Amino acid sequence: MIEETLEFKAQARALAEAGHLCAMRGWIPTSVGHFSARLNEKQIVITAPGLDKGRLDDTGFLVVDLDGHVLTGDREPAAETFLHIVMYRRSPGIGAVLHSHSAPATALSRLRPEGLLLEDYEALAQLSPPGSGATGTAVPVFPNTPDIPQLAAQVDDCIARHPELAGYLIAGHGLYTWGVSVEAALRRAETFEFLFQCEVLSRTLDR
Numbered sequence: 001m002i003e004e005t006l007e008f009k010a011q012a013r014a015l016a017e018a019g020h021l022c023a024m025r026g027w028i029p030t031s032v033g034h035f036s037a038r039l040n041e042k043q044i045v046i047t048a049p050g051l052d053k054g055r056l057d058d059t060g061f062l063v064v065d066l067d068g069h070v071l072t073g074d075r076e077p078a079a080e081t082f083l084h085i086v087m088y089r090r091s092p093g094i095g096a097v098l099h100s101h102s103a104p105a106t107a108l109s110r111l112r113p114e115g116l117l118l119e120d121y122e123a124l125a126q127l128s129p130p131g132s133g134a135t136g137t138a139v140p141v142f143p144n145t146p147d148i149p150q151l152a153a154q155v156d157d158c159i160a161r162h163p164e165l166a167g168y169l170i171a172g173h174g175l176y177t178w179g180v181s182v183e184a185a186l187r188r189a190e191t192f193e194f195l196f197q198c199e200v201l202s203r204t205l206d207r
């Protein structure tokens with residue numbers, strides 16, 4: 001059984017720890033959001049819908065393949081699973097995808113439906129490849145919609161044209177970010193959340 005493998009247990013544990021940290025920081029109020037990690041080239045482990053991300057254990061996850069078929073248990077994955085799958089299909093170097101709903105991310109996504117450009121922050125070095133020399137990071141904002149296949153196609157097209165992106169927002173909804181591992185994706189999530197807080201604070205102080 002997949003749930004008995006060391007890889008599943010290690011990734012589930014890493015995602016549960018990430019969920020606990022994100023919940024403690026208020027980035028995933030109630031049971032929203034979903035986190036995933038790659039098991040191998042064809043399978044990922046993803047949080048089951050409707051669970052408190054601050055209290056996950058090994059039973060809080062589903063294994064799905066990159067066509068969206070559930071390989072464990074009888075629970076249905078969230079429709080948003082396809083927003084994770086498009087990332088894993090796009091690059092074998094993507095090992096984890098995190099989706100959260102913090103207040104600063106949600107507020108900024110409503111204020112800037114045309115997208116954000118984060119510039120002149122020292123912390124941006126955490127989001128760009130080493131040596132890229134990038135001074136700014138674009139954060140696209142996609143309109144919120146229940147049509148997840150259409151949204152997934154939009155995201156996939158955008159990432160194909162801009163492979164340097166480290167994350168995106170869905171308007172009035174939240175952040176998606178990713179990395180080579182759960183730890184790397186979590187570092188990006190922390191960096192984005194810090195920068196979003198700086199953006200919100202700058203706007204407040206500037207009034």
Ligand SMILES: [Zn+2]
Pocket residue numbers: 032033034099100101173174
């Ligand atoms: Zn969400």
